[in-house]
Amino acid sequence: MTTTPYTILASAGCLPERTVTNDDLAARMDTSDEWIRQRTGIRTRHIAGPAETTSTLCTTVAQQLLAQAGISADQLSYILVATMSPDYATPATAAQVQGRIGARHAVAFDLSAACSGFVYSLHVMQRLLAGSEKRYGLVLGGEVLSRLVDWHDRSTAVLFGDGAGGVLVSNRGPGAYLGADLRTLGDQGDALTARQLAAGDDPQAAYLHMNGRRVYSFAVREVPRSLTQAVANAGLTLAQVDHFCLHQANARIVAQVAKDLDQPASKFPLNIAQVGNTAAASEPLLLAENIANGTIQRGDVVACCGFGGGLTVGTVVLRY
Structure with a gap:
């Protein structure tokens, strides 16, 4: 086993304010709370409002991570955002986050691998941070899937929710x-x-x-x-x-x-x-x-x- 220093210094999440229950969905499509719970385990999901986007949710998470770790945005080397529901085709969600938090020295880009995106990004970030110089990076996963879902199709609409989460990592510290x-x-x-x-x-x-x-x-x-x-x-x-x-x-x-x-x-x-x-x-x-x-x-x-x-x-x- 080759152990590489790689420490999660902070972790955070952000969910939209609006909560939609199974009963709410049952009022608009042919489904029920029991049907959804038995097949998926889902009871509620959070749905983004008009002012909430993948980039705003990810920015909130980034700000929380910096505050938790006591790290300034200027100290970040990289920002990766895993998403399949970005605000735009370009600019990247990560670039939007970088600009909003003032991470002037950070290289920022998105990674699209759907539900594997965050894990793939953890792997990529480990490679980016490798080296003798102490570095910091943000690995974020954010989605507003409610805007990709047909809300009349119970096979998909009952499954998905919106939100963002992430970690601030370093190539130093007790983690590996x-x-x-x-x-x-x-x-x-x-x-x-x-x-x-x-x-x-x-x-x-x-x-x-x-x-x-x-x-x-x-x-x-x-x-x-x-x-x-x-x-x-x-x-x-x-x-x-x-x-x-x-x-x-x-x-x-x-x-x-x-x-x-x-x-x-x-x-x-x-x-x-x-x-x-x-x-x-x-x-x-x-x-x-x-x-x-x-x-x-x-x-x-x-x-x-x-x-x-x-x-x-x-x-x-x-x-x-």
């Missing part, structure tokens, strides 16, 4: 990057799509479309494989991992992964009931919540795993 496993299955990408419209296209084509059964099968097959491989690459056993922070796509997927790995469910924290599927914001929101409530302690080994559009899957193993 222990190992990873990243994989892209581009030949299966048509199972989950959201595309820009061309002239003459049906407006419905712009919405997020998902083959739920194919994505579920992909997840329960590939997530255990990725976790097992990443932990092996870290020179550890699954039993030595203290927390498995999985993308919150479906509570049943998380339960099945825990069963397949023969690990206790208590190692797999959940917040999907409150926030739904927030794609690239999912893992950082879960991390921030469990660090704040003391579940994740300094020295703990944490495996973060994202999976989704692309199709993509990725796991990064860290010592917090």
Whole structure:
């Protein structure tokens, strides 16, 4: 095992003010609270208002992270934002955050890997920060998926929520990057799509479309494989991992992964009931919540795993 210094100095999340319950959705489409809870584990989700965008949510998180860590924006070397729902095609969401917080010396760019985006970004940031000079970087995941969803389609509308989360990391400190496993299955990408419209296209084509059964099968097959491989690459056993922070796509997927790995469910924290599927914001929101409530302690080994559009899957193993 090659251990690389890589420390999470701060973690934070930001959710839109508006909360939409399952009963709220049942009032506008053919569904019910019971149907949604049994199939997904979701009870509520947060939906962005007119003034809330991916960039504003990510900026709030960035400001929280700097305040927590006592780091000035001028000290940042890099800002990465994982998102599949940016405000614009250009400028990048990360560039907007950089400008708003005054991080004049930071290189900023977005990474698009859907629900694996935050984990992929953790991996990329570790590479960017490598070297003898002390450096700091922001790794953010932010989404406003409510603007990609057809609110008359219960197969997708009940699943997704908006939000942002992130971490401030350094190549110094007590934490460490222990190992990873990243994989892209581009030949299966048509199972989950959201595309820009061309002239003459049906407006419905712009919405997020998902083959739920194919994505579920992909997840329960590939997530255990990725976790097992990443932990092996870290020179550890699954039993030595203290927390498995999985993308919150479906509570049943998380339960099945825990069963397949023969690990206790208590190692797999959940917040999907409150926030739904927030794609690239999912893992950082879960991390921030469990660090704040003391579940994740300094020295703990944490495996973060994202999976989704692309199709993509990725796991990064860290010592917090």
